[in-house]
Amino acid sequence: MTQAVEYDVVVLGGGPAGENVVDRTRAAGLSTALVEAELVGGECSYWACIPSKALLRPVLARADARRVPGIAGAVGGPLDVPAVFDHRDYWTGGWKDGGQLDWLASIGAHMYRGHGRLAGERRVAVEGPEGEHLLLAARHAVVVATGSRAVVPPLPGIAGARPWTSREATSAHRVPPRLLVVGGSVVAAEMATAWQALGSQVTVLARGERLLPRMEPFAGELVAEALREAGAVVRTGVSVEAVVREEAHGPVRVVLEGGEILEGDEVLMATGRAPRTEDIGLETVGLEPGDWIAVDDGLRVPGQDWLYAVGDVNHRALLTHQGKYQARIAGAAIAARAAGPGGDAAAEPWSAYAATADTKALPQAVFSDPEAAAVGLTLAEAEGSGHRARAVDYDLGSVSGAGLYADGYRGRARMVVDLDREVLLGATFVGPGAAELVHAATIAVAGEVPIARLWHAVPAFPTMSEVWLRLLEAYRDAGD
Numbered sequence: 001m002t003q004a005v006e007y008d009v010v011v012l013g014g015g016p017a018g019e020n021v022v023d024r025t026r027a028a029g030l031s032t033a034l035v036e037a038e039l040v041g042g043e044c045s046y047w048a049c050i051p052s053k054a055l056l057r058p059v060l061a062r063a064d065a066r067r068v069p070g071i072a073g074a075v076g077g078p079l080d081v082p083a084v085f086d087h088r089d090y091w092t093g094g095w096k097d098g099g100q101l102d103w104l105a106s107i108g109a110h111m112y113r114g115h116g117r118l119a120g121e122r123r124v125a126v127e128g129p130e131g132e133h134l135l136l137a138a139r140h141a142v143v144v145a146t147g148s149r150a151v152v153p154p155l156p157g158i159a160g161a162r163p164w165t166s167r168e169a170t171s172a173h174r175v176p177p178r179l180l181v182v183g184g185s186v187v188a189a190e191m192a193t194a195w196q197a198l199g200s201q202v203t204v205l206a207r208g209e210r211l212l213p214r215m216e217p218f219a220g221e222l223v224a225e226a227l228r229e230a231g232a233v234v235r236t237g238v239s240v241e242a243v244v245r246e247e248a249h250g251p252v253r254v255v256l257e258g259g260e261i262l263e264g265d266e267v268l269m270a271t272g273r274a275p276r277t278e279d280i281g282l283e284t285v286g287l288e289p290g291d292w293i294a295v296d297d298g299l300r301v302p303g304q305d306w307l308y309a310v311g312d313v314n315h316r317a318l319l320t321h322q323g324k325y326q327a328r329i330a331g332a333a334i335a336a337r338a339a340g341p342g343g344d345a346a347a348e349p350w351s352a353y354a355a356t357a358d359t360k361a362l363p364q365a366v367f368s369d370p371e372a373a374a375v376g377l378t379l380a381e382a383e384g385s386g387h388r389a390r391a392v393d394y395d396l397g398s399v400s401g402a403g404l405y406a407d408g409y410r411g412r413a414r415m416v417v418d419l420d421r422e423v424l425l426g427a428t429f430v431g432p433g434a435a436e437l438v439h440a441a442t443i444a445v446a447g448e449v450p451i452a453r454l455w456h457a458v459p460a461f462p463t464m465s466e467v468w469l470r471l472l473e474a475y476r477d478a479g480d
């Protein structure tokens with residue numbers, strides 16, 4: 001039997017969630033090992049949040065400038081595409097994780113590059129890049145943070161069609177003349193916005209009736225309208241039946257239900273995520289390989305007091321900031337329990353040891369043009385979960401701050417109020433620059449700030465945040 005190298009904590013997967021667990025357990029003085037198969041920083045740093053936002057920033061900055069008199073004339077031309085790619089490459093560190101390795105060393109964490117698998121209780125086996133094997137043992141906790149990968153639906157022809165997933169869409173160095181995008185959610189909306197502006201003729205094929213299906217209906221409607229104005233084709237209610245590329249360097253064809261065939265140079269499958277759990281030894285601890293890992297609010301796997309799962313892999317909220325939040329909570333709980341029998345880590349809602357905001361106050365910002373940002377419940381979700389709720393809407397473009405931000409500003413805001421408790425259940429903002437509006441709403445929802453007190457949170461003039469005042473006035477004037 002191989003001698004195990006012992007640590008207090010072993011973290012499997014070094015994406016944003018895993019890294020933040022390491023940060024917290026090291027801060028508590030616990031010896032910690034991190035096992036990472038690819039690059040420390042994970043999907044977010046190299047093939048998701050960071051490169052996508054680096055591609056989108058020049059797109060949104062140009063779009064904003066084009067709506068401001070005095071500068072609009074100077075930004076009429078195309079984007080400098082090689083410079084946009086350089087900007088994106090800079091932000092991914094050229095797909096190298098040297099900076100992250102330096103940080104791990106600086107906090108005294110040990111990093112093992114290789115494929116990790118659970119090997120029974122408190123054990124992680126690591127298979128290194130040269131096939132070498134090592135066993136790690138955790139005195140206090142193992143934290144699984146192996147994230148997720150893109151789902152490619154098993155459609156006829158798809159394997160040979162070499163479709164793009166989010167990885168290629170965020171790392172490509174060539175602009176395909178025609179890009180077909182299958183899916184209608186966040187990856188589809190953001191990548192359609194980016195690649196249409198970078199020079200592709202984009203066609204979005206969404207099977208639902210609108211884009212951004214998890215947000216208020218007006219979000220997807222405004223984003224689709226703007227994509228069409230930018231020259232993209234947006235089709236909703238369509239179902240893709242096959243994806244075929246007959247010649248290796250030839251075009252790709254998408255066959256729709258009913259037989260219609262669309263041709264492109266690349267096809268992006270923006271069709272959701274699957275857990276990276278099929279080969280991480282879940283069967284050695286009685287869990288099902290390939291499944292999302294269910295956890296309680298304390299981020300522990302029920303029945304296994306040493307096993308935690310944070311980030312995408314637990315399927316609570318597939319967002320970096322939420323994975324990092326879970327990591328801070330799991331790290332604090334592990335440290336408290338490691339401190340001894342007196343270490344109290346009861347997962348009471350809103351305590352330092354419970355991931356409460358995942359379900360009650362989850363924010364998301366989508367960097368399409370216009371941006372769409374939301375927190376908490378939509379009206380439909382509030383009503384569906386039994387609240388007596390009212391939605392109050394306001395045309396964001398009527399606020400002076402928005403009018404000054406951009407000529408002809410188009411946008412909309414909605415707050416959803418719990419009529420029994422007079423607190424906010426959710427809020428949505430759509431419009432240029434609207435992503436920065438959501439954090440104020442997150443504070444109001446997470447803090448359950450009474451509407452009566454929100455009147456005293458006076459927005460500065462002339463900022464877009466004055467929309468809060470207008471929403472409160474609209475709520476007051478609507479009566480009960």
Ligand SMILES: Cc1cc2nc3c(=O)[nH]c(=O)nc-3n(C[C@H](O)[C@H](O)[C@H](O)COP(=O)(O)OP(=O)(O)OC[C@H]3O[C@@H](n4cnc5c(N)ncnc54)[C@H](O)[C@@H]3O)c2cc1C
Pocket residue numbers: 012013014015016017018035036037038039040041042043044045047048049050052053114115116117145146147148166170187276279280310311312313317318319320321322323
């Ligand atoms: C295109 C795109 C854009 C996005 N933009 C945003 C955004 O703007 N904001 C936002 O909040 N979220 C965004 N997301 C979601 C975000 O990327 C994820 O929520 C986040 O990366 C999850 O972090 P994680 O640490 O759980 O997992 P990951 O980032 O997936 O990291 C998991 C790590 O575990 C490693 N690993 C897996 N299996 C093993 C193993 N067996 N052994 C060792 N290591 C292993 C992987 O190599 C990886 O490094 C975006 C997603 C996509 C696809």
Ligand SMILES: NC(=O)c1ccc[n+]([C@@H]2O[C@H](COP(=O)([O-])OP(=O)(O)OC[C@H]3O[C@@H](n4cnc5c(N)ncnc54)[C@H](O)[C@@H]3O)[C@@H](O)[C@H]2O)c1
Pocket residue numbers: 153182183184185186187188190206207208213239240270271272273318319364365366367
């Ligand atoms: N700015 C951000 O916060 C940001 C940006 C990008 C991605 N993300 C996160 O990454 C995750 C992945 O995003 P996503 O957009 O890929 O997935 P998603 O799960 O949000 O949406 C998947 C979409 O694909 C469609 N779909 C699934 N199978 C299909 C099929 N066979 N044919 C046609 N359509 C199909 C679904 O109807 C849905 O609209 C999400 O959880 C998202 O929140 C966040």
